[in-house]
Amino acid sequence: xxxxxSETREIDEKQIVALYLANKWTAADKPKxxxxxxLNSHALVSAWEGEKLVGIGNAISDGYLVVYYPHLLVHPDxxxxxxxxxxxxxxxxxxxxxxxxxxxxxxxxxxxxxKSGFMVAGDTRAMWIYQGDEH
Numbered sequence: 001x002x003x004x005x006s007e008t009r010e011i012d013e014k015q016i017v018a019l020y021l022a023n024k025w026t027a028a029d030k031p032k033x034x035x036x037x038x039l040n041s042h043a044l045v046s047a048w049e050g051e052k053l054v055g056i057g058n059a060i061s062d063g064y065l066v067v068y069y070p071h072l073l074v075h076p077d078x079x080x081x082x083x084x085x086x087x088x089x090x091x092x093x094x095x096x097x098x099x100x101x102x103x104x105x106x107x108x109x110x111x112x113x114x115k116s117g118f119m120v121a122g123d124t125r126a127m128w129i130y131q132g133d134e135h
Contacts, residue, residue, distance in 0.1 A: 001049050003083055005090060009039045011046060015053040023073045026132035038071070045090045047074070047083045054078040057087040059095065067095040069103040088116050104128075 013035045020028035027034045038044055038058055047055030057072040069091060074084045095101060104126045105113045 003054065003078075003081070003086075004048050005086060006046050006048060007044060008046065009044060011035070011038070011053060011056075016056070019053055019056060019073055019075055022075050022077075025073065027071075042067070043091055043094050045087045047078075047087060049078070055083045055087055057084075057091050059091050061095065061098070065099040067098050067101050069101070072103075084112065085116060088113075092117070 013031050016035050016038065017028045017031045020034065027037075038056065041058035042061040042063065043059040045057050046053060053075075055072075055074040055078065057069065059067050059069050061067040069088070072084055072088060074081075074087075092101065101118070102121075103113065103118065105118070110120070
């Protein structure tokens, strides 16, 4: 079946949680907050196989200069098919003239993001107060 992409904000909480659990992301432990966070993002792109949510990515932005991409997930059964690359490309298109595009990549995903045009930001280090444990 073909993968389709959407900017819909009508995504069932159960489908979102299932995708996050499949990727072992602890945000799934807060399903109501997770759904609200995604739906209130500046931009949201989802990938679907029929009625099944197979990928999602979002952007948070000031709307003028800076955009941050906090989440990009593809269901493990659908990885290595270009879905994540298509989601990030669609998100980036919304912000192509912005001064700064930012994200935090763990060691496993650095190469993926480099292929999408991102680079390690000099000597900067990501810093956070974080309640999850998957990183």
